[in-house]
Structure formats: C-alpha cells, structure tokens
Amino acid sequence: MNAIVVDHLCKTYRNGVDAVTDVSFTVSAGEIFGLLGPNGAGKSTTVRMLATLSVPSGGSAQVAGRDVESDAAGVRRRIGYVAQASGVDRHGTGRENLTLQAHLERVPKRDIAGRVGSLLEWIGLTEAADRLVNTYSGGMKRRLDIAMGLVHEPEVLYLDEPTTGLDPETRSALWADLKRIRQERKLTVLLTTHYLEEADQLCDRVAIIDRGRVVIEGVPSDLKAKIEGDSVTLNVEGRTSEGASVLRTMEEVLEVIEDGDSIVARVAHGATAVPALITALERAGIGVNAVTLSRPSLDDVYLHYTGHRFTSNGMAEQNHQAPANRRGGDQR
Amino acid sequence: MRTFISDTLHLLVRHLRTTLRIPIWIVVTLVQPVIWLTLYGQLFRRVVELPGFGDTTYIEFLTPGVVIMTALFGSAWSGMGLIEDLNEGVMDRMLATPAHRGALIAARVLHAAVTVLVQSLIILLFGLVLGASLPGGIGAFLAILGIAALLGAGFSAFSNGVALLTRREETLIAVINFFGMPLTFLSTAFMAATLMPSWIGVIAKVNPVNWGVNAARDAMAGTNWGGVGVNMALLAGFVLLTSFFASQAFKVYRRAA
Numbered sequence: 001m002n003a004i005v006v007d008h009l010c011k012t013y014r015n016g017v018d019a020v021t022d023v024s025f026t027v028s029a030g031e032i033f034g035l036l037g038p039n040g041a042g043k044s045t046t047v048r049m050l051a052t053l054s055v056p057s058g059g060s061a062q063v064a065g066r067d068v069e070s071d072a073a074g075v076r077r078r079i080g081y082v083a084q085a086s087g088v089d090r091h092g093t094g095r096e097n098l099t100l101q102a103h104l105e106r107v108p109k110r111d112i113a114g115r116v117g118s119l120l121e122w123i124g125l126t127e128a129a130d131r132l133v134n135t136y137s138g139g140m141k142r143r144l145d146i147a148m149g150l151v152h153e154p155e156v157l158y159l160d161e162p163t164t165g166l167d168p169e170t171r172s173a174l175w176a177d178l179k180r181i182r183q184e185r186k187l188t189v190l191l192t193t194h195y196l197e198e199a200d201q202l203c204d205r206v207a208i209i210d211r212g213r214v215v216i217e218g219v220p221s222d223l224k225a226k227i228e229g230d231s232v233t234l235n236v237e238g239r240t241s242e243g244a245s246v247l248r249t250m251e252e253v254l255e256v257i258e259d260g261d262s263i264v265a266r267v268a269h270g271a272t273a274v275p276a277l278i279t280a281l282e283r284a285g286i287g288v289n290a291v292t293l294s295r296p297s298l299d300d301v302y303l304h305y306t307g308h309r310f311t312s313n314g315m316a317e318q319n320h321q322a323p324a325n326r327r328g329g330d331q332r
Numbered sequence: 333m334r335t336f337i338s339d340t341l342h343l344l345v346r347h348l349r350t351t352l353r354i355p356i357w358i359v360v361t362l363v364q365p366v367i368w369l370t371l372y373g374q375l376f377r378r379v380v381e382l383p384g385f386g387d388t389t390y391i392e393f394l395t396p397g398v399v400i401m402t403a404l405f406g407s408a409w410s411g412m413g414l415i416e417d418l419n420e421g422v423m424d425r426m427l428a429t430p431a432h433r434g435a436l437i438a439a440r441v442l443h444a445a446v447t448v449l450v451q452s453l454i455i456l457l458f459g460l461v462l463g464a465s466l467p468g469g470i471g472a473f474l475a476i477l478g479i480a481a482l483l484g485a486g487f488s489a490f491s492n493g494v495a496l497l498t499r500r501e502e503t504l505i506a507v508i509n510f511f512g513m514p515l516t517f518l519s520t521a522f523m524a525a526t527l528m529p530s531w532i533g534v535i536a537k538v539n540p541v542n543w544g545v546n547a548a549r550d551a552m553a554g555t556n557w558g559g560v561g562v563n564m565a566l567l568a569g570f571v572l573l574t575s576f577f578a579s580q581a582f583k584v585y586r587r588a589a
Contacts, residue, residue: 014588051428054589076430087425091350103342104431106335132353148425 003029003156003188004050008059010212011045019045021212023059027190027205029155032182034203034220035192038302042212043192044084047160050190051081064155077106080149084161086141087148088133094120094144095129098151105152119147123177139170143177150185157181159191163198175201196301200224208305215305227300229254230270232277234263235290243286250280257303264303270294336432343439344446347413351447361447365455368398369462376522384526395459396548397521399452399480404516404541406451407444407484408508411495414440418499427586437578441488448484452477468554475551475560482567483544489574493581515541520549540570 004027011020020042027033035043048054050061052072060067066074088097098116107115120129123143133141142162149157162178163171179202182189193199199206200220207217216223236243240258247256247265252273255266267273270293278288294300351357373391380390414437417423426436456476466472494507518535519542525533536542547563550556 048424048589053424053427055587073430076428079428081425081428083421083424085419085421085424087421089346089350089422090420091353092346096346096349100342100346101425101429104339104426104429106430 001029002062003027003031003064004033004190005062006046006050006059007061009046009049009056009061010058011042011049011054012057018212020049023207023209023212023214025207025214025217027188029188030186031204032178032189032191032202034199034206035190035209036194036196036199036206037192037209038194041209043194043209044160046209047081047158047190047192050075051079051158052076053081077152078155080152080154080157082145082149082157082159082162084164086145088141088144090134091132093130093132094125094136094140097133097144098148101148102151107152115151119151123147137170138166139173142166142170142174146177146181150181153185154187156188156190159189161192161194163193163195171198178202196220196224208301210302210306223301227266227304229266229268230273231294231300231303232265232267232270232274233259233292233294234265234277234281234288235261235292236263236281237287237289239286243281243284246280246284246286247277250276252276255304257307259303264300266300335430336435336438339432339435340438340442343435344442347439347443348446350413351443361451362454365398365402365451365458368402369394369455369458372398372522373462379523382524382527384524386524389463391459391462392464392552393524393549394522395456395462395464396476396552397519397545398459399455399476399548400483400519400541400544401516401521402451402455403448403480403484403544404487405512406448407486407488408491408512409504410440410444410488411491411493411504412501414492414495415499415501415504418495433582433586434579437489437492437582440492441485441575441578444488444491445481445485449477449481452480464552466552466554468551472551472554475564476548479544479547479551479560479564479567482564482571483540486540486567486571486574489571489578493574493578496578496581496585499585515539518542519545521545540567543567543570 006023006025009020009023010018012018023042023046025033035046037043045054049056050063050068052068052075055069060069062068063075064078066078068075092100095116098119099112102112102116120126123146125140125144128136128140133144136144146159146162163174166174175198178189181187191202203220205217205219206223207214208223209215234243240261240263244256244258244263247253247263252267253265254268257264265277274291274293278291281288369391372394376394377390379385380388380393385393423436456473460466468475491504491508495504498504518532518539520528520536521541525536528536543563543566547560547567550559550563
C-alpha cells in the first residue's frame with residue numbers, strides 16, 4: 001500500500017517564483033523516504049503542500065489515501081508535521097506543549113496525560129518536562145518537536161530538515177532516535193535533508209530534488225554505487241572543454257564534467273590518478289592552478305545527475321524561495 | 333462548534349499562561365493606572381472648573397477615560413504575539429493539525445479581552461481610592477468592565493488582522509501608533525464633549541474609543557442607561573466588524589502560503 005503518492009506536483013508563488021516545478025514520487029507504508037537536495041531545491045515547499053499548509057498550483061497528492069486538496073482535514077488528522085523552524089512554544093514547558101498539541105490533534109481526553117507522560121519518557125525529557133522550552137538545548141528542543149509530531153500516533157510523519165543546525169554529536173543521537181521510531185512504531189516517514197550521509201543512514205529510498213524537480217529516485221546504496229571512486233576537481237586556466245575532452249580519452253577516468261573554470265573527473269583511485277591527469281592536461285598546453293581530491297559526496301551525486309554543482313545555485317535560489325517570513329526557516 | 337469552543341479555551345490557557353510568566357507585564361499593568369490617574373488627575377485637576385464639565389471631580393471624569401485608553405493600548409498590541417507565532421513556526425504547526433481555524437484567532441481576541449478586564453478592574457478600584465464616586469453602583473462597575481472588554485476584543489481583532497496581512501512587527505507598530513493616540517484624543521477621554529472643537533466632535537461620533545468612553549462614563553454616573561446600551565451595541569458591532577476583518581486576513585494569509 002502507498003502512504004504517499006505525489007503526482008507532478010508544482011507550486012508557483014504569487015510573486016512568480018517557481019518553488020516546485022515537477023515533483024513526483026511514491027512512498028510505501030512503513031517506509032522512511034528521503035527528499036534529498038540543496039537549500040532552495042523545493043523540499044520544504046513540497047512538504048508544506050503535503051501537510052496542507054500550501055495549496056499546489058498543479059498536480060495532485062494523496063497522503064494516507066486522502067487528497068491534500070479535496071480532503072485537507074482528512075490529511076491533517078493522519079499526519080504529524082515537524083517543520084524545520086521548530087514550532088514549539090518557547091514560553092511554555094515541554095509538557096504544556098505536548099498537552100496542547102494532543103488536544104489540537106484530537107487525542108481522546110482520558111488518554112492525554114498518560115500519552116504525554118510516556119512520550120516525555122520516551123524522548124528522555126521527563127526531568128525537563130516542567131521547565132520552559134526556552135531553557136532547552138537544541139537537541140532537547142528537536143526531540144520535543146518530534147514527540148509533538150507523534151502525540152496523536154499519525155500514519156505519516158513529516159520531518160523537514162530534522163538535523164539542520166544541530167552539532168554532530170546531537171545529530172547522531174537524533175539519528176539513533178529516528179531509527180528507534182522506525183523500529184518501534186508502524187509509521188511512514190518522509191524526511192527532507194541536504195546531507196547525503198543522513199539519507200544513507202536513515203532512508204529506505206530517496207528522491208533527489210533539484211531546482212524544483214525530482215531528478216532520480218532510488219535506494220541510497222544504489223545511488224552511491226553509481227558514484228564510485230574519487231572526484232578530482234582541476235582548476236584550469238581556461239579552455240575547459242578542450243581539457244575535458246583530453247581527460248575523457250584517458251582509461252582511468254570514469255566520468256568528466258565541466259563546471260565553470262573547473263573540470264571534475266571521477267576516477268577509481270584519486271591519489272594515483274592525479275599526477276597522470278595533470279600531466280595529460282599540461283601536455284595539451286592547459287595549465288592547472290589547483291587540484292582538489294574528494295570522496296563522492298552529495299555534490300558528486302548531484303553533479304552526476306544534474307550536470308552542475310548545487311552549492312552555487314543553491315545559494316542563489318535561496319533568495320527567492322518564498323515570501324520572507326514563511327519559508328519555515330530554510331536558512332536557519 | 334464544540335471543537336471551536338474547546339480549541340479556543342485550550343489556546344486561551346496557553347496565552348494567559350504566557351502573559352502571567354512575564355513579571356514585567358504584571359508590574360506595568362499595576363503601576364501604569366497609578367501613573368495615569370495621579371499624573372493626569374493632578375495636571376488637569378482644575379479643568380472641571382470650566383463650564384461644560386458639570387459638577388464632577390476631574391478624577392471621576394478621568395477614570396472611565398483611563399479605563400478605555402488602557403483597554404485600547406492593552407489590546408492593540410495583541411497582534412505582536414501572533415507575529416511571533418508566525419515567525420517561530422508555531423502557527424504552521426497548528427495549521428497542520430485539525431485545530432479549528434477560527435479558534436486560532438478567537439483565542440487571541442479572547443485573551444486580549446480577559447487581560448483588559450483585569451486591567452480595568454485595577455484602574456476602577458484605584459480610581460475609587462483616589463476619590464471617584466460610583467453613583468451607578470455595582471451594575472455600573474460590571475458594565476464598565478464589559479465595555480472595556482468589548483473595546484479590547486474589537487481592537488485585538490483589528491491588530492491580529494493587521495498582523496496577518498503585514499507579518500512584520502515594524503509595520504504593526506507603525507499602524508498601532510498611527511491609530512492609537514489620535515483615537516484617544518479624538519474622544520472625550522480627557523475633555524468634555526461640549527468643549528471640543530466641532531470637527532473633533534464630529535469625528536468622535538464615529539470613534540469606537542469615544543463610544544467606549546461615553547458608555548463607561550454614563551454607566552459610572554448611572555443616569556443614562558439608554559445611552560450605555562446604544563454605545564455598547566455600537567461596540568458589539570465594532571467587534572463583529574473587526575472579527576470579520578481578522579478572519580478574512582487569516583484566509584488571505586493561508587492562501588498566500
């Protein structure tokens with residue numbers, strides 16, 4: 001059974017910005033599905049549409065069998081939404097936040113106190129339960145966020161950038177928590193992230209989203225397998241296309257992509273290939289200014305599927321993503 | 333309807349709890365009427381010697397005016413909390429739940445009305461301590477609280493509507509400052525109607541703040557209950573109008589997302 005079906009969803013804001021141009025994917029019940037992409041790719045906008053917070057400009061989506069437009073109320077009852085911009089009331093305590101959320105989510109009155117208590121214990125906030133959220137650390141606040149998304153035992157949980165802004169230690173602790181959710185609760189999770197590692201650790205399947213489009217959907221290990229070897233980025237003095245064609249003829253080079261002043265070559269063994277690459281370029285009369293060697297990263301997955309790096313355009317697109325204070329904290 | 337009431341009450345509890353956790357708010361609430369009543373009461377004490385004020389003390393004339401002025405400024409900033417909720421993602425989180433949409437705004441309006449009620453009570457009591465008399469008796473006392481709460485609800489709804497349309501604290505501050513003081517001075521809060529320039533008198537007739545001041549003053553005197561009723565009805569109409577404005581602004585906000 002499919003928990004989420006997204007069919008050619010798109011969203012154009014009133015100011016003319018195409019935040020999402022064509023997004024389709026399917027999430028099976030019980031799956032953890034990742035939407036992977038840089039800031040401004042359209043991940044948050046997609047999730048906001050699936051959470052009924054934003055009305056699609058085109059396409060359709062069903063969540064837990066309900067249409068997000070014609071049965072928004074039905075969708076809301078079945079989802080938990082944990083936005084990137086926390087959304088907890090800082091001036092309330094953890095327990096008060098959870099209790100209010102339970103009321104709003106229509107948890108039966110007699111179950112509320114018990115469920116709030118066990119959730120607090122489950123996320124390890126029992127001792128801090130009656131302290132103001134203002135005094136919580138980032139990790140505690142995030143765990144409370146997630147508990148609030150779970151208080152009514154939804155069928156589908158959305159986690160928008162759950163670990164952005166957390167330090168590495170807190171992040172891996174949160175990963176452990178999310179894995180626990182997966183084991184202990186029967187629910188479908190849709191999470192967005194711009195960390196390949198996170199998608200790799202947590203997700204059964206991912207869709208890579210770029211400039212408002214899904215470019216590929218698949219199992220993380222498969223995606224990574226396609227990006228084997230090391231990336232060598234050669235910064236050259238002009239004539240990049242000529243240099244690229246030189247490198248393409250070399251046996252050890254798996255793939256070559258031109259990227260501005262640079263040529264990115266994927267090779268099986270970076271350390272041994274670098275001297276050969278430089279020699280080949282210089283023999284063709286193309287000077288090399290700088291060389292960077294890196295393991296395959298999200299950047300390389302992107303480069304592979306989109307033909308461009310996401311860092312530069314990701315920054316540019318961030319500026320015109322959504323009306324100023326509505327974007328759910330994409331740049332926090 | 334049941335979900336509307338229950339959601340409104342739960343959200344109201346949240347807002348009241350937040351207010352009570354700001355110690356400075358409580359201090360200001362208690363101290364401000366003392367300052368207003370003593371300062372204005374002393375400064376303008378002899379104004380009542382002008383013909384047109386009738387035989388009243390200025391403190392008795394001033395007390396209903398200060399009640400209404402405090403109700404205006406106590407409620408007009410209500411939208412600030414809403415903007416904080418918008419910016420912090422609290423509103424989005426609630427909009428993704430089945431929570432009744434109307435309750436999200438109604439709770440804020442009700443919160444403003446409740447806090448205005450408490451503030452008015454304090455001012456009235458202090459006014460009585462300073463020597464204002466209350467010929468209208470306990471009925472007048474309750475009527476004044478009701479009038480202040482109505483006015484507070486109306487301006488809170490207006491403020492929340494502006495907050496939803498502008499979504500910026502700076503803009504809301506500008507709008508409230510633009511309306512607040514003029515509305516106060518275009519009323520009989522500090523000056524008898526007969527002594528106003530005629531053009532101010534004309535504007536005052538359509539000024540909700542003036543309706544509130546007149547209703548509260550008539551109630552205090554206990555002589556013109558018909559006038560109290562008319563002005564309260566006008567204020568109720570004002571609350572309906574601004575509530576409609578706020579709900580439309582909320583629709584605009586949700587559609588723009």
